[in-house]
Amino acid sequence: MTENLSAQSDRLTLHYEPMDAIHREFVTLCAALASADGVAFLARLDALIAHTAIHFEQENNWMLERDFPSAGCHQREHDAVLGVLREVRECTLQGDAEVGVRLAQELPNWFAHHVDTMDAALAEFLIKAGPVVGPVPEVVQ
Ligand SMILES: [Fe+2]
Ligand SMILES: [Fe+2]
Numbered sequence: 001m002t003e004n005l006s007a008q009s010d011r012l013t014l015h016y017e018p019m020d021a022i023h024r025e026f027v028t029l030c031a032a033l034a035s036a037d038g039v040a041f042l043a044r045l046d047a048l049i050a051h052t053a054i055h056f057e058q059e060n061n062w063m064l065e066r067d068f069p070s071a072g073c074h075q076r077e078h079d080a081v082l083g084v085l086r087e088v089r090e091c092t093l094q095g096d097a098e099v100g101v102r103l104a105q106e107l108p109n110w111f112a113h114h115v116d117t118m119d120a121a122l123a124e125f126l127i128k129a130g131p132v133v134g135p136v137p138e139v140v141q
Pocket of ligand 2: 059114119
């Protein structure tokens with residue numbers, strides 16, 4: 001499935017480049033996880049968790065900055081998935097390799113659905129909203 005996800009990268013493009021760039025990295029890290037085992041699996045899972053925390057925080061910040069209407073639902077899904085990733089890490093540390101294999105198989109399915117639904121709605125909203133206009137910096141002379 002991970003290979004399929006990589007092949008679907010164009011289909012997953014949402015035309016909001018900051019988000020698309022994060023998603024391309026996520027797809028790469030998912031593929032790396034699926035091709036690893038043992039010590040390499042844990043290292044790649046750690047890399048995926050670190051990246052995913054940043055990925056989700058960035059999207060959560062975009063939603064807060066722009067007062068996105070469905071922010072609560074989207075953020076709860078982010079929190080739940082990050083929680084699962086951390087639980088799988090704990091299971092892996094305790095010697096359960098099977099749960100990691102299942103994660104590597106299922107994560108691409110979840111991601112494709114999340115991009116098609118929640119992220120697509122957010123990207124469309126952000127594109128329509130345009131860039132954030134911050135306060136004009138005070139010029140000290
Ligand atoms: Fe995303
Ligand atoms: Fe998201």
